[in-house]
Amino acid sequence: MSVNQVEIVEVGPRDGLQNEAVAVSTADKIALIERAVGAGLRRIEATSFVHPKAVPQMADAEAVMAGVPRVDGVSYSGLVLNRRGFDRAVAAGVDEVNCVLVASETFCQRNQRMSVGESLQIVADLIDDARAEQLTVSVTIATAFGCPFEGEVPASAVVDLARAAAELGVDEIALADTIGVGVPMQVSGLVAAVAEVAPGIDLRCHFHNTRNTGYANAVAAIGAGVTVLDSSIGGIGGCPFAPDATGNIATEDLVYLLDRSGIDTGTDLGALIAASDWLGGVLGATLPGQLSRAGRFPPPAAN
């Protein structure tokens, strides 16, 4: 790891809460975002502008965006799957739109109700308008490390999508392990292959800890040159394809690992742990993040 700085995108308010069984109030969503910003996080996936019938947990997208703290240097992103969602996101005042491509045709049909080609066309149709609105355009390639329906996803499918996204001129491409099946060697190989076809474009990685490989994958991604990682406070998120499984890698556990590796994230571990404790109370659950239970090391008092 020659990287000495990593940017964390806090995805708890969107990918996290969307996959939790407990419904969370708009006020608590905003409180979570305030805590994230207070802990030093500067990129927040705040919500998703999808049809409220498809994802009822995100029906309050506009209300959430209306309540987030506007702090210099903090960027809010909204997930967008079509023109209607894009228009809503712009009206709600996001700084960044995150579009989704899917590396598996079956998953794309079942989850987005469109073909992979159609999902790419949506990005193509939106990008000029996003530029005109001075929005950052991020594209997340879902199921990049495996598909619950098709099994192994060929690296070539991911690389082809990344090349197409790069040609469209997106600002950032993310490789997402949607169902938490990836392993570190796969991460190293795929990041290298994607970097080759997307020169000059920021790469981000999105890992779930479903099978306990998430943090090892994060380290592998950094080793391959990735400097932007998604995570969620408390490790919330679950996995819709493995109901008892854990969710995203936890922001506080990732920061612990990076802090002790001399990699700066600009965040405050104590504040992240406090946010995780608070969120566990809101959700009425023991969250997967482990720093809350195990405690920091060395203990803050010993510093």
Place this chain on the structure above:
Amino acid sequence: MSVNQVEIVEVGPRDGLQNEAVAVSTADKIALIERAVGAGLRRIEATSFVHPKAVPQMADAEAVMAGVPRVDGVSYSGLVLNRRGFDRAVAAGVDEVNCVLVASETFCQRNQRMSVGESLQIVADLIDDARAEQLTVSVTIATAFGCPFEGEVPASAVVDLARAAAELGVDEIALADTIGVGVPMQVSGLVAAVAEVAPGIDLRCHFHNTRNTGYANAVAAIGAGVTVLDSSIGGIGGCPFAPDATGNIATEDLVYLLDRSGIDTGTDLGALIAASDWLGGVLGATLPGQLSRAGRFPPPAAN
């Protein structure tokens, strides 16, 4: 990772069960060992020959050893802290003794009730007799990545102990993250430093997943050339210094990661998951290992 084979030492019957709140019968301990052997594991830390008042969970060490399946190529190890324990281990028919050195003076005093120098002297006193009995001698350096009392442990303390153990002629040196605080960059650095002072001696690593760094540490160890790793079925073990925290890295989750990385462990993942499910029933708990909950990938039926 240029390694293509990793040997796993199953530590569930000793380090795992010793730190679980539920007492397990001798019959269930033997059943666990039978399942481990049945799943292809070839090195088992079967028990500990310590004073039954100090560790009541291991009071049945002789009975466990009397009941383990004797299979060609399977080696049973017993933890030994002094001459009395060594004599008991020999009489009980272990194939390997595992002695403990501690990199932190305070931890050594509090946990072993002796100084670091005295613990090294015990290895020195036993090694000729172990040779005479044709036993493998393994030495585990505890708190190698941090101490609950002293905080950061200087790498030089670990290196000095490793050098001393190497000069005594032990067969294998293990670096143990006793309280689960290590991070991958620390692992890479420490393994390289120890390898330098212990040329020709096998290195093993022992990681706990207390702060979600255990699997990343395992990958880092392999990257640094380590080919022997400890783990426990189900990830049992807990951490006496963080009561709510998880334990050892789980054998089945480690094997999942290695299998999908093309690294052979000689074990059967399905049998390991079945053993973990069974052990969860014995302990009446959801164990930290995640493969049981999340399922294999690709699903066996799709293979």
